[in-house]
Amino acid sequence: ALLLVLPWLLKNLALTGNPTYPFFSANGLHWDAWRAWFFDRPGTGLWPADWGRLLLAPLEASLIGAEGSASYDATIGPFVLLMAPLLALVWRALPTATRAASGHVALFFAVQYGLWLAGMTRSALALQSRFLLPAFGASAALGGVALAALPALRRPRLAVDWLARTVFALALALLLFDTVLHAVAVHPLPVLAGLESRQAYEARRLGPYAAAMIAVNALPAGARVQFLWEPRSYLCRVDCLPDAILDHFLHQTHWLGRDAETIAAGWRADGVSHVLFGQSGYRFILASAFDPVTARDEAVLAALQARHLEPVASFDDAYVLYRLR
Numbered sequence: 001a002l003l004l005v006l007p008w009l010l011k012n013l014a015l016t017g018n019p020t021y022p023f024f025s026a027n028g029l030h031w032d033a034w035r036a037w038f039f040d041r042p043g044t045g046l047w048p049a050d051w052g053r054l055l056l057a058p059l060e061a062s063l064i065g066a067e068g069s070a071s072y073d074a075t076i077g078p079f080v081l082l083m084a085p086l087l088a089l090v091w092r093a094l095p096t097a098t099r100a101a102s103g104h105v106a107l108f109f110a111v112q113y114g115l116w117l118a119g120m121t122r123s124a125l126a127l128q129s130r131f132l133l134p135a136f137g138a139s140a141a142l143g144g145v146a147l148a149a150l151p152a153l154r155r156p157r158l159a160v161d162w163l164a165r166t167v168f169a170l171a172l173a174l175l176l177f178d179t180v181l182h183a184v185a186v187h188p189l190p191v192l193a194g195l196e197s198r199q200a201y202e203a204r205r206l207g208p209y210a211a212a213m214i215a216v217n218a219l220p221a222g223a224r225v226q227f228l229w230e231p232r233s234y235l236c237r238v239d240c241l242p243d244a245i246l247d248h249f250l251h252q253t254h255w256l257g258r259d260a261e262t263i264a265a266g267w268r269a270d271g272v273s274h275v276l277f278g279q280s281g282y283r284f285i286l287a288s289a290f291d292p293v294t295a296r297d298e299a300v301l302a303a304l305q306a307r308h309l310e311p312v313a314s315f316d317d318a319y320v321l322y323r324l325r
Helices: 004-014 033-041 057-063 077-091 097-124 129-155 159-188 200-206 210-215 250-257 261-267 279-288 295-307
Strands: 225-230 239-241 274-278 309-316 319-324
Touching: 057 077, 057 097, 077 097, 077 129, 077 159, 077 250, 097 129, 097 295, 129 159, 200 250, 200 261, 210 274, 210 319, 225 250, 250 261, 250 295, 261 295, 261 319, 274 279, 279 319, 295 309
Parallel strands: 225 239, 225 274
Antiparallel strands: 274 319, 309 319
16 A cells, blocks of 8 residues: 555655645645645534534435535435444354454444544534545445345344345435436537537536636736636636635735735736636635635725726626736
């Protein structure tokens, strides 16, 4: 495992100065103590105010977790939730060798699950099922062991194994149905078959972002575009600086203590010629009230827009492309 991960550690060390960038150190390229805090948000987790939810985490993630929502941001179904009870029910019926192997896999799962819970105690940003992804493979293996051993629990009046397989089959059928609905909504076949152009597909799927990137790519040669509240940079063909963790502006005002004039001067010194303002993203940040946007920050942004940024184009009230005066 160390040999496999060593190239990435060496790459991080060479490019950023920290082999585990950005973790375990406040030093590194484009990294400091404020960014480490912003990325982590300690004190916003479930402990101690909402500690009871830690006990209900698997139930919540399974029942109310949904892709694209604020609740765990993933649809994982009942599999992870049912794996542990099923395995406990058949544990004594397992052969000794299977029990030993399952114990090791269960330990791996427990460590990953414990790290997930530890993250949720510390930060609200860890309240996402995707952080449990390394444990899903182990969960699938243990669930398979449990299902294979369920006939040992069969009783004359209750076919436990049939009931469990029915529940899992129904869950898989619903998952397949949901996947088909999503595929129909995305409608990828026309572009794959050449009946729809790539540009039309991008416009259909990405909306205002695709239109903004067309305008960005039409800028003069040598243009350098700083993004604000937009972490994506794909489709960009000029020198784009995405707002990767949505902190660029707040880092300027909170950590560096800059006002509108010094922010604009810093951009000019860095060769920035244009700014793509993610207006809808900024409104979402304000509405969620999670990021520490203060009245001063809003005033600095307004002064920056009024005195140093000249609007070039607007895209469905979602993005504004500015030229830096």
